[in-house]
Amino acid sequence: GAVVSQHPSWVICKSGTSVKIECRSLDFQATTMFWYRQFPKQSLMLMATSNEGSKATYEQGVEKDKFLINHASLTLSTLTVTSAHPEDSSFYICSATGLPPAETQYFGPGTRLLVL
Amino acid sequence: GQSLEQPSEVTAVEGAIVQINCTYQTSGFYGLSWYQQHDGGAPTFLSYNALDGLEETGRFSSFLSRSDSYGYLLLQELQMKDSASYFCAVPSGGSYIPTFGRGTSLIVHP
Numbered sequence: 001g002a003v004v005s006q007h008p009s010w011v012i013c014k015s016g017t018s019v020k021i022e023c024r025s026l027d028f029q030a031t032t033m034f035w036y037r038q039f040p041k042q043s044l045m046l047m048a049t050s051n052e053g054s055k056a057t058y059e060q061g062v063e064k065d066k067f068l069i070n071h072a073s074l075t076l077s078t079l080t081v082t083s084a085h086p087e088d089s090s091f092y093i094c095s096a097t098g099l100p101p102a103e104t105q106y107f108g109p110g111t112r113l114l115v116l
Numbered sequence: 117g118q119s120l121e122q123p124s125e126v127t128a129v130e131g132a133i134v135q136i137n138c139t140y141q142t143s144g145f146y147g148l149s150w151y152q153q154h155d156g157g158a159p160t161f162l163s164y165n166a167l168d169g170l171e172e173t174g175r176f177s178s179f180l181s182r183s184d185s186y187g188y189l190l191l192q193e194l195q196m197k198d199s200a201s202y203f204c205a206v207p208s209g210g211s212y213i214p215t216f217g218r219g220t221s222l223i224v225h226p
Contacts, residue, residue: 103214
């Protein structure tokens, strides 16, 4: 159990385009989903926390109009990077909680975004 | 606020035992988690300690001392595949919003 998928795994796009990343909990209902970004050799940086049916809570310094999060159901959350620029190139990872222990996060495989 | 401290890098040889320490400061404590992340991959859950003491899962064990705000991950019979980054994390808040340490890069030599 506790499988989280992400799609796509790799994205290369031109500057100015928007990119949507999907995160799905495949075999459990996710109470909460989290979105992270990670630069090489660095720790995970939490971007936002998302609960089904409500607006995401963004961490300080994360632009909510640039990183749009939609949590449509208990098994699906999407992150849209709008008007992507090269500095948005990063490794984006989602995680979900919903299985005991409640604090345990189950991570998706991540999405590598390269903006040219 | 919350903060966690862990060593940036640890090296060891195959078959050895290594301990990765983590000290934390948090306003509300629920427990200490450990995650493993291989290069290019996403983190995977290793262990969670809510109470003091040692939790053993195969070659990996995790320890917590709440009075000392301290925990460690113990890896025994090291294998080359254990080379990875290891993160400690503490959740807080109603949604268990996590804070991760900076990660410890474990390098296992033959």
